[in-house]
Amino acid sequence: MQTRNGFLSHPPRVLVTGFAAVILVGAILLTLPISSATGQPTDFLTALFTSTSAVCVTGLVVVDTGTYWSTFGQTVIICLIQVGGLGFMTMAVLFWLIMGRRVTFRERLLIQESLNVIELSGLVRLARQVIILTFSIEFLAALVLSLRFIPDLGVARGIGYGLFHAISAFNNAGFDLFGDFRSLTQYVEDPVVNTVISLDIILGGIGFTVLADLLHYRKRKKVSLHTKLTLLMTALLLLLGMIVIFVLEFDNTLAPLSVSGKLWASWFQSVTPRTAGFNTLDVTALRPATLLFIIILMFIGASPGSTGGGIKTTTFGILSLAVISLARGKEDAEIFKRRIPKEQIYKGLGVIFLAQCWVVFATLILDAVERADFLKIMFEVVSALATVGLSAGLTPTLSDTGRLIIILTMFFGRLGPLTIAYALATRQQRKQQFRYPEERIIIG
Numbered sequence: 001m002q003t004r005n006g007f008l009s010h011p012p013r014v015l016v017t018g019f020a021a022v023i024l025v026g027a028i029l030l031t032l033p034i035s036s037a038t039g040q041p042t043d044f045l046t047a048l049f050t051s052t053s054a055v056c057v058t059g060l061v062v063v064d065t066g067t068y069w070s071t072f073g074q075t076v077i078i079c080l081i082q083v084g085g086l087g088f089m090t091m092a093v094l095f096w097l098i099m100g101r102r103v104t105f106r107e108r109l110l111i112q113e114s115l116n117v118i119e120l121s122g123l124v125r126l127a128r129q130v131i132i133l134t135f136s137i138e139f140l141a142a143l144v145l146s147l148r149f150i151p152d153l154g155v156a157r158g159i160g161y162g163l164f165h166a167i168s169a170f171n172n173a174g175f176d177l178f179g180d181f182r183s184l185t186q187y188v189e190d191p192v193v194n195t196v197i198s199l200d201i202i203l204g205g206i207g208f209t210v211l212a213d214l215l216h217y218r219k220r221k222k223v224s225l226h227t228k229l230t231l232l233m234t235a236l237l238l239l240l241g242m243i244v245i246f247v248l249e250f251d252n253t254l255a256p257l258s259v260s261g262k263l264w265a266s267w268f269q270s271v272t273p274r275t276a277g278f279n280t281l282d283v284t285a286l287r288p289a290t291l292l293f294i295i296i297l298m299f300i301g302a303s304p305g306s307t308g309g310g311i312k313t314t315t316f317g318i319l320s321l322a323v324i325s326l327a328r329g330k331e332d333a334e335i336f337k338r339r340i341p342k343e344q345i346y347k348g349l350g351v352i353f354l355a356q357c358w359v360v361f362a363t364l365i366l367d368a369v370e371r372a373d374f375l376k377i378m379f380e381v382v383s384a385l386a387t388v389g390l391s392a393g394l395t396p397t398l399s400d401t402g403r404l405i406i407i408l409t410m411f412f413g414r415l416g417p418l419t420i421a422y423a424l425a426t427r428q429q430r431k432q433q434f435r436y437p438e439e440r441i442i443i444g
Helices: 002-008 011-031 044-055 071-086 088-099 105-115 123-153 155-170 191-205 208-215 225-249 259-274 288-300 313-327 342-369 374-385 400-426
Strands: 333-335 338-340
Touching (some): 011 044, 044 071, 071 123, 071 155, 123 191, 123 208, 208 225, 225 259, 225 288, 225 313, 225 333, 259 288, 288 374, 313 333, 338 342, 342 374, 342 400
16 A cells, blocks of 8 residues: 555656556557558557557657548547547546546645646646536537538548547647648648637647636636736747748748738648647748748747647746846846746756757767758657657658657657656755855856
């Protein structure tokens, strides 16, 4: 019993083990003959890669989702995406609520870690809101997408495609069923598909805490600083991304499109690095400058407590504020008449440093084992680490070693920064009995 309690008292360990178990179960299911369109067994590494990508809501694939997998296999994938996006602890809360079971204190700690929130109070209520919000948004998105796809695909496929892509988009997964690795390129100028998928991605990427905060705005008449900063950074990054992509790709991939098509494509390509993974432009045809810019957007990623990855918009935001304050000669980083604690700035630096170290590590190894363009290798690594799923065409051609590196990168990207950020944000510092003398070091 002590072993069990000791295990449960370490939430990051439970989450890592739980996600790994879900990935393993998914991989086993995907190896079955019933999961492939041809009725043949799938090799374990391919199944493991696909399962990891689904559970980590990434979207990178080594085989085409729309043509390789059967209906059963695609159903397994979308279930893995739903569990991975919400987190298996949130899904466990759903099961407990249905069974009328009481949630224990240790289980609340696991929910706190899974949802990446600081306060312990109201966690079950928040988890319940997360479940209701998720299914409501996915249902509405699926309804509209189904109505759009039915004229093109028929009733059965249209409804199936609408549901699949609504879940994939909200969970920022990027898996699609259109085949031949096309993603949504055939809908590049379609206002319905662009609008619904974009909103689905954004709502899934701003964080469940922000969504719950906005829902209670009418009652409270105020929102938290976290919500304000999240919305501000999301809006700025989306606008900046749209402008930069429009300028860089105007006479390249955007050239054949109408004016409205250019705007839709630029907007969508700015939204999808929020860790969604869909694309309406051919990523392999983008300029190197555009690929580099998208790498930066992917590295920043979505917001805390969301279905997305990356270092998070708030981390980028508070570090930007710290730099601005330093340039102005101010001691504190401030925004909306509030001061950001220095501890959070240090923790943000720690998250970025660890993520950068992994990018360098994985890029160096892939460059050593794969014969590919260095920029495309880095693009693929950052896409995996930030659980984005955009591909410059390298992932399907990876060697077994390359696939293993990307698998580890996706797993680290989904759980590593999340659990590290939790530990840094909530672990109380032990009081020191003494402090060493201070001495300055030359910087810059």
